[in-house]
Amino acid sequence: MTHLDAYNRSISYLRISVTDRCNLRCVYCMPPEGVPWRPHEEILRYEEIETVVRAAAELGISKVRLTGGEPLVRLGIVDLVRMLACIPGIDDLAMTTNGVLLSRYAPALAQAGLQRVNVSLDTLRPERFQHITRLGRLDDVLAGIEAARQAGLEPVKINTVVVRGMNDDEVVDLARKTMEAGWNVRFIELMPVGNGVLADEECQDNVVTAAEIRQKIEAALGALEPAKVSAGNGPSRYYRLPGAKGTLGFITPISEHFCYRCNRLRLTADGQLRPCLLSDQEIDLRTPLRQGAGVSQIKTLLLKGIESKPLQHHLDECWMPGNRVMSEIGG
Numbered sequence: 001m002t003h004l005d006a007y008n009r010s011i012s013y014l015r016i017s018v019t020d021r022c023n024l025r026c027v028y029c030m031p032p033e034g035v036p037w038r039p040h041e042e043i044l045r046y047e048e049i050e051t052v053v054r055a056a057a058e059l060g061i062s063k064v065r066l067t068g069g070e071p072l073v074r075l076g077i078v079d080l081v082r083m084l085a086c087i088p089g090i091d092d093l094a095m096t097t098n099g100v101l102l103s104r105y106a107p108a109l110a111q112a113g114l115q116r117v118n119v120s121l122d123t124l125r126p127e128r129f130q131h132i133t134r135l136g137r138l139d140d141v142l143a144g145i146e147a148a149r150q151a152g153l154e155p156v157k158i159n160t161v162v163v164r165g166m167n168d169d170e171v172v173d174l175a176r177k178t179m180e181a182g183w184n185v186r187f188i189e190l191m192p193v194g195n196g197v198l199a200d201e202e203c204q205d206n207v208v209t210a211a212e213i214r215q216k217i218e219a220a221l222g223a224l225e226p227a228k229v230s231a232g233n234g235p236s237r238y239y240r241l242p243g244a245k246g247t248l249g250f251i252t253p254i255s256e257h258f259c260y261r262c263n264r265l266r267l268t269a270d271g272q273l274r275p276c277l278l279s280d281q282e283i284d285l286r287t288p289l290r291q292g293a294g295v296s297q298i299k300t301l302l303l304k305g306i307e308s309k310p311l312q313h314h315l316d317e318c319w320m321p322g323n324r325v326m327s328e329i330g331g
């Protein structure tokens with residue numbers, strides 16, 4: 001049975017950042033030189049993550065997503081998937097990745113029990129891809145998406161952060177992919193988190209709202225129809241272009257927040273439980289884990305996190321979390 005927080009929200013979903021390291025340096029996420037990596041001993045070990053997930057499952061949390069940093073750069077990630085996939089009560093195990101290493105890992109991940117992947121991709125243009133990610137090659141990600149589909153890690157969802165002047169002229173091309181290639185594309189409004197390069201003093205200058213994106217797509221490709229998706233119960237609203245196999249989704253943390261139906265807890269790579277992405281409040285799980293805490297003690301701490309989950313974020317008042325960059329929390 002799931003637990004309700006103080007605002008009657010049923011908490012069923014745990015997002016775990018398995019590493020703070022990333023093989024890309026996306027311009028809106030990190031400065032060009034990257035951020036200092038945490039020393040290995042600060043990062044939760046796989047056995048410690050397993051204990052947290054067992055505790056979460058006993059509290060009715062049934063969905064787990066592995067993220068990062070970039071989860072596929074952590075050594076032995078397939079082993080972690082295998083460990084978590086057999087925990088009773090976890091019936092949805094997914095990963096968010098930049099896709100660069102996905103073609104190498106997709107078959108092994110699927111075999112280990114991963115059910116699906118979300119791939120972050122902000123552009124379809126090779127040169128722009130290099131500019132945005134500073135280190136990556138578009139072809140690697142496209143091969144990763146295809147490999148994931150072939151391995152049955154479906155539905156593959158493509159997550160696109162839309163930033164004014166960076167890629168807002170590509171939303172129609174990306175939407176077309178739902179018709180031409182059956183992609184499921186979700187557009188995400190930029191969040192001013194962690195003093196990222198684009199989180200400027202004007203607060204929301206770079207944000208392109210879902211309404212604006214939708215208008216551009218409808219003007220070019222026709223009216224969107226509401227659609228259902230077969231997996232996941234996240235914050236996205238889904239639509240379909242007439243005749244398209246794939247769907248289009250909009251995630252609107254800025255223009256229309258969805259805090260009232262937030263069902264998530266987050267675990268940072270260094271073992272801090274974050275009841276809300278956009279609040280600095282954290283509960284230390286690593287210290288008790290290293291002092292020998294087992295499933296029942298971790299359950300007590302998770303319950304504390306559920307009970308203290310804030311009602312909503314305060315980005316509209318220009319308040320933003322300051323203690324972490326996005327790559328440490330996992331998005």
Ligand code: SAM
Binds near residue numbers: 097188192
């Ligand atoms: N490396 C993995 C990836 O690229 O998917 C997982 C971690 S990454 C931090 C997770 C997601 O957060 C990505 O889709 C990324 O585009 C998104 N993201 C990073 N900074 C963001 C921001 N300021 N606002 C909105 N989304 C952001």
